[in-house]
Amino acid sequence: MTNKNLADLILPNITKTIDDLRREYPKREVEGEVTRVAPSPTGYFHIGGMYQTLIDNMIARNSNGVFYVRIEDTDSKRKVDDAVELIYDTLKNYDLMPNEYQEKDRIVGNYGPYVQSERKEIYQVFIKYLIEIGRAYPCFCSKDKLDEVRERQERYKQRTGYYGPYSTCRKLSIDEAYERVKNGENYIIRFKSKGNFDEKFRFDDLVKGRLLLPENDEDFVIMKADGLPTYHFAHLVDDYLMGTTIVVRGEEWISSLPKHVELFNTFGFDLPKYIHTPNIMKKDEETGKLRKISKRKDPEASMSYYKEHGYPTLAVIESLMTIINTNYEQWHTNNPEKSYLDFVYDPKKMSASGGLYDLDKLINISKTVISKMTKEELCEKAYDWACSYNEDLKELIDRDRDYFMNIINIERCQKKPRKDIAKYEDIVDNIWFMYDDLYESRDKDFDWQVINDKEEIKNILDTYMDKYFNIDDKDSWFNGVRDLTNELGYCANMKEYKEDPSKYKGSVADISTVLRVGLTSKSMSPDLYEIMRLLGKDRILKRYKNI
């Protein structure tokens, strides 16, 4: 009995060789880097995935290379329906569609299939070869037995794992292994390691720099009972065949790097370059400590969070850019008119430690992004969002699109536009008082600030309506306010007022506040004159009289 016999027994249908596959997937002829993002279809798009996608995309674009998506669905237990759709929807939404991918039955690119479950035979060609040369073997150990061994290792403070003296099935003779497979015993395939844990090797990571890691000596699983490969093996086969030159993945993979290195070396394949990205951290509300952002505890870990709340995609991208490359913000302020697409990513400018994802920062960036949009652009985006997430806003825009645009346009067309909207979700709360029906139905807490006396408020509003009402143009309107201020014994000039406040009942600021609160019920609003102009005389008078 030979290894060849064993390989044929385990994988009888595999007739292709690695050379055949090499001919089917020839070496790429691209000048730039080949990157990939490899999500698992678990029905969840993690912010860390978006972060990596951005990096992959930039590297490929900057170098004139290729960026592709590979769906890693070798874990049938975790697979979720429509998850692949969610991945591509998110990528499209952020305008990050790759050069090569596979969506439904459509394959774009020559290195597919880009879904791992459809590549089973390809992996098995490599696995069969390994069995033939005696570098892989079937393992019949049960889960229970493995657990027992691990417990014993822990008890005796040994390293856990299937290595050295613990790799029992490795010692089985070919004849015995052959018989047991033939008899229908359950098994998986393990890699036969030749490494020595006490020997270290150097490894250069593009972000982490030089690492010193122990060689792998574990006979880890490469093919599961369902015939699909484990991540480690799929990584080898796919990234070799698909010609990946830079692998971008989370730093949790560093500890399995020795396995990958041994695998690549065994086949004599060149190792890709690696970027191990730091984890995205968050401050825990309860303990006050930093921790990895969590799928279960933190809604903002999911990309759906940003969509639901109506953050512009550009704002999310830019906030991620600030933690991807520490010099991004500087670059952005120096090149305000350029798109983030023009930025050249540099792995050396990436922090090696975990970066904190700060929602406050996102809000600030988002306000700036929205303030730079034209009214048409904002209206369109807000409307798209409202169609799925906010009936009220959709209704307001449907009712009168121009009126809506006029409202959001207040203090927009100036060198430093107003920044009061961070997300589409905020819009209704910002403008409801511009609509009579909402103004009638909402609970209003008139926030009068300085002048609180009912009689005085009535006096101010009455005098204003009688004598000084004028919204023809901004100057005459303001002059009216000034005259009103003087007549009632307040100071119309802020400088004079500040020199000696005791000489006056108050200032033009106080009068303006009364006019603003009387009209909007809020002490904070965009430019008062613009609001008045949009509302028109009748509606203003009606509201003032009702107070």
Place this chain on the structure above:
RNA sequence: GGCCAGUUGGUGAAGUGGCUUAACACACUGCCCUUUCACGGCAGCAUUCGCGGAUUCGAAUUCCGCACUGGUCACCA
């Protein structure tokens, strides 16, 4: 517990032996501008770079030890 990595203000961070009295941005506070709020402008916010020791004329930067934080140790990726 073994192995690997990280540790600079409230936060993201710049920093690779003297240009650092530690940049810049967010947050916060104050002032100014402004008819109010916001926007904007200015200023304040780490006497100090996790702790201890060593090297050096000189250390956030180099070396050693310790502490803490994170990652990993699956037929999950």
